[in-house]
Amino acid sequence: MQLTTENIQESNSRYVALHQKFFATLASQLEDGGISVEKILSKIRSFQIAVPSWALGAGGTRFGRFGIGGEPRSLEEKIEDIGLLAKLTKSTDAVSLHIPWDIPSDYEAIMQLAKCHNIGFDAVNSNTFQDYGQEKSYKFGSLSHNDPKVREQAVAHNKQVIEVGEKLGSKGLTVWLADGSNFPGQQSFRRALDNTFESLQKIYASMPEDWKLLLEYKPYEPNFYSTVIPDWGTSHLLCRQLGDRAKVLVDLGHHLPNTNIEQIVGILLGQNQLAGFHFNDSKFGDDDLTTGSIKPYQLFLIFLELVAGTEDGCQSWESISWMIDASHNTKDPLEDLMQALVAIKIAYAKSLLVDRVKLTMYQLNGDVVMAQEILQKAFLTDVRPLLKEARLQSGGALEPISIYRQHEIRKQLIQKRGENTRATGL
Numbered sequence: 001m002q003l004t005t006e007n008i009q010e011s012n013s014r015y016v017a018l019h020q021k022f023f024a025t026l027a028s029q030l031e032d033g034g035i036s037v038e039k040i041l042s043k044i045r046s047f048q049i050a051v052p053s054w055a056l057g058a059g060g061t062r063f064g065r066f067g068i069g070g071e072p073r074s075l076e077e078k079i080e081d082i083g084l085l086a087k088l089t090k091s092t093d094a095v096s097l098h099i100p101w102d103i104p105s106d107y108e109a110i111m112q113l114a115k116c117h118n119i120g121f122d123a124v125n126s127n128t129f130q131d132y133g134q135e136k137s138y139k140f141g142s143l144s145h146n147d148p149k150v151r152e153q154a155v156a157h158n159k160q161v162i163e164v165g166e167k168l169g170s171k172g173l174t175v176w177l178a179d180g181s182n183f184p185g186q187q188s189f190r191r192a193l194d195n196t197f198e199s200l201q202k203i204y205a206s207m208p209e210d211w212k213l214l215l216e217y218k219p220y221e222p223n224f225y226s227t228v229i230p231d232w233g234t235s236h237l238l239c240r241q242l243g244d245r246a247k248v249l250v251d252l253g254h255h256l257p258n259t260n261i262e263q264i265v266g267i268l269l270g271q272n273q274l275a276g277f278h279f280n281d282s283k284f285g286d287d288d289l290t291t292g293s294i295k296p297y298q299l300f301l302i303f304l305e306l307v308a309g310t311e312d313g314c315q316s317w318e319s320i321s322w323m324i325d326a327s328h329n330t331k332d333p334l335e336d337l338m339q340a341l342v343a344i345k346i347a348y349a350k351s352l353l354v355d356r357v358k359l360t361m362y363q364l365n366g367d368v369v370m371a372q373e374i375l376q377k378a379f380l381t382d383v384r385p386l387l388k389e390a391r392l393q394s395g396g397a398l399e400p401i402s403i404y405r406q407h408e409i410r411k412q413l414i415q416k417r418g419e420n421t422r423a424t425g426l
Ligand code: PSV
Pocket: 054, 125, 176, 216, 218, 251, 278, 286, 325, 426
């Protein structure tokens, strides 16, 4: 798949004059309002979001899957795809692996390849939610299972995942459990949670000193009556008892409808308990829709909490992990990921425009109307010229999707990899 720096420059030359016009107007408007455009650009440039290895193929639903063609057949090809995203968007510099889907066969070679593409290894994900030939079934749970032998196997798997991550230079283990029950009476809530804690303790103890444990929660699916870690409160409870390096991971899709996610983020951040994010969007549940496609205002409010909490010193920006977790079956996954990366940075850039001094003043004075005005002013600003300028300065593409289409990258991938390839994942 060929996309050179010259190709990107050639494509940019078509759009740059128009971009400069829009950028100059926005920049002078922001500077007049006392905002340093250079500071915002530097924050947008340096903000990088990891891409999960399972998002590079066309995702399925319970009812069907429609392949896109040219899907990566190996970890190597997944890294090549992420390398392309990095080159065009300058917004991702890491891959998050799911084990056993992505066990490298040759560590040296895979690290070399990743380095060539300027890609590092983000948190590694364990998988105890499927049977993939292991001795004991996870049908009735893993870390929470009633049978100590199944728990041991699940703990051993997590330890192996840590070993894989260590060899690659990862610094975190993400644990998401499908454990739970489908019917009342099936499981003792307390026993399941106690077993889970005991298992997590063993995993936590085997993590290197400079690693963190990112613990996800999810209220339902694949279990539909109860899950062992249904909400941030339960995740937080476990993390607090495990130790400082265990923190709560917020997957935006893992909430019941209308949950105030920005408040959860604010509270966790205030307590230095936020491990990171799985970005996606949701209309009904864990829909894994493209980030920012359904509720961009919510995403902006989440970023406002992140900016406020980190600026106020509750937790450092660097201590938070950023990852996309989305995959569905009607878009080219690479185009979808480009849209997601842009949407995340749009929300971030808008949150940086909020006049927090004034906002605090209005809050303290009980001026509800003006507090809302402050948020609306930032949210309704079209910040896309800032993102484009940041990409241009970093050597990325002004119009990533256009150049991707112009060079018929998917067609090239199909020619190289085949029509019916299937990336490992869900
Ligand atoms: C579960 O719904 C989840 O969000 C977890 O993060 C998994 O690791 C991921 O999806 C992929 O299955």
